[in-house]
Amino acid sequence: MKIITVIGARPQFIKAAPVSRALRKHFDELIIHTGQHYDSNMSDIFFEELNIPKPDYHLHVGSSSHGKQTGEMLTNIEEILMKESPDYLLVYGDTNSTLAGALAAAKIHIPVVHIEAGLRSFNKKMPEEINRIMTDHVSDYLFCPTETAVKNLKAENITKNVFNIGDVMYDAVLYNRNLAGNSKIIQNLGINSKDYILITLHRAENTDDPNKMLAIIDAFKEIEKTKVWPIHPRTKNKLEQYGINLNEIPGLQVIDPVGYLDMLRLVMDAEKVMTDSGGVQKEAYFLNIPCVTLRDETEWVETVENGANLLVGSDAKKIVNAVYQPSNSSYPSVFGDGKASEAITKILMK
Incomplete structure (x- = not known):
């Protein structure tokens, strides 16, 4: 089976590292780098340090207005999806790269997998909030990092294929x-x-x-x-x-x-x-x-x-x-067991 992963910003590179390791044991994964973060200190070094496979496609979109950036990504991603015909399109988080990938896939009926689904700030002045809401509503598999995220989705009548698997960033921290x-x-x-x-x-x-x-x-x-x-x-x-x-x-x-x-x-x-x-x-x-x-x-x-x-x-x-202000120095674990990447892979294999 074939998965295409869309990434483009620094936090997504971190999340992709453990997930890609787990996926590639069972799936053929292709990576699209949109180029949303393109400075070497914001992009290249992460691929090197975290041993993320080099992107199969690099869109070199760079900085521009939200509409122009998202539109350019959407157009290019759609062309790649039509060429590659993947079984799944996987996106992370809440960036313009996330929304562009999700929309491109949903419009041509490729199942969308959203990792870090269900997050809400309830502040629609944030572009990230718009991105995450829209992505969740077109996604077919929604992997949540916390129980709060699951409840947020339920409040929006999203209940099918919703999984609380923990936080993939916790996987990355424990590993590194x-x-x-x-x-x-x-x-x-x-x-x-x-x-x-x-x-x-x-x-x-x-x-x-x-x-x-x-x-x-x-x-x-x-x-x-x-x-x-x-x-x-x-x-x-x-x-x-x-x-x-x-x-x-x-x-x-x-x-x-x-x-x-x-x-x-x-x-x-x-x-x-x-x-x-x-x-x-x-x-x-x-x-x-x-x-x-x-x-x-x-x-x-x-x-x-x-x-x-x-x-x-x-x-x-x-x-x-x-x-x-004095602070506590130890906090309870609420972000899973550090094995979210394996959980995602097992669910998609089914």
């Missing part, structure tokens, strides 16, 4: 954390374990709003701790556009995006994480690192309910208070 321990990034940056705050910031709801960005930067200035920020290219461009000077933030090291193993090591050794990334929220949870989320809501409600994650939005005072 020992390798990440060999990373030299802590020494190379001249920082000490458990003596820095790790920052990531990339979501449009923050970066496209200059008032939010100014408030967040003001909070960073008030935090008298070492801070490490692997900066997303899009965020960097927005800060320059707004005239925000990161050199004014004391104790801040701004670095280029890093590979998966270096990033995992930075999360593992951080005192706390500040982020608007869903993936980083989870990685922090898996590794028992307290998280401060720079959003007003999160799809990963379990991390908040279990005291691992504080939602602070862009309120400078809340951000600073959260960083200095």
Whole structure:
């Protein structure tokens, strides 16, 4: 049997690594890389470090408006599907690549497999929310990371072929954390374990709003701790556009995006994480690192309910208070047993 997997963004590369390993024991898998993330630090290094098979097709779509990017992907993916006639089309998460792949397959009656189905922020101003809702409603197999995701789908009358198999990112962390321990990034940056705050910031709801960005930067200035920020290219461009000077933030090291193993090591050794990334929220949870989320809501409600994650939005005072607030250092397992990839493969084989 033949599966075509569509990926295009950094979080999807991480998720694809364990799933691809499991699938290829029983299926012929072809990979389409849309090129949504195309910088070598955001793309190539992940394929190398995680031993993801090289893409069979690379669309080189790159950056553009949501409509143009999604439309170009959809057109190209449809052509490949017509040529290859796969038994399944598999997508991850909630990016434009996810939606384009799902729509292309659904329109020509190829069963759609959605990994990380059922997530909801209930904020339709987020493009990711639109992508995940639309993808879930055209999918034939919906693999959920948590029981909350299953309940979200049920509330939308999606109940057929819905499976809570756990989180494939947990598979990836368990598989790679020992390798990440060999990373030299802590020494190379001249920082000490458990003596820095790790920052990531990339979501449009923050970066496209200059008032939010100014408030967040003001909070960073008030935090008298070492801070490490692997900066997303899009965020960097927005800060320059707004005239925000990161050199004014004391104790801040701004670095280029890093590979998966270096990033995992930075999360593992951080005192706390500040982020608007869903993936980083989870990685922090898996590794028992307290998280401060720079959003007003999160799809990963379990991390908040279990005291691992504080939602602070862009309120400078809340951000600073959260960083200095004492945190638990151990959290219950709610994301499966680290064998989600094998579970997905077994279900599809049936």
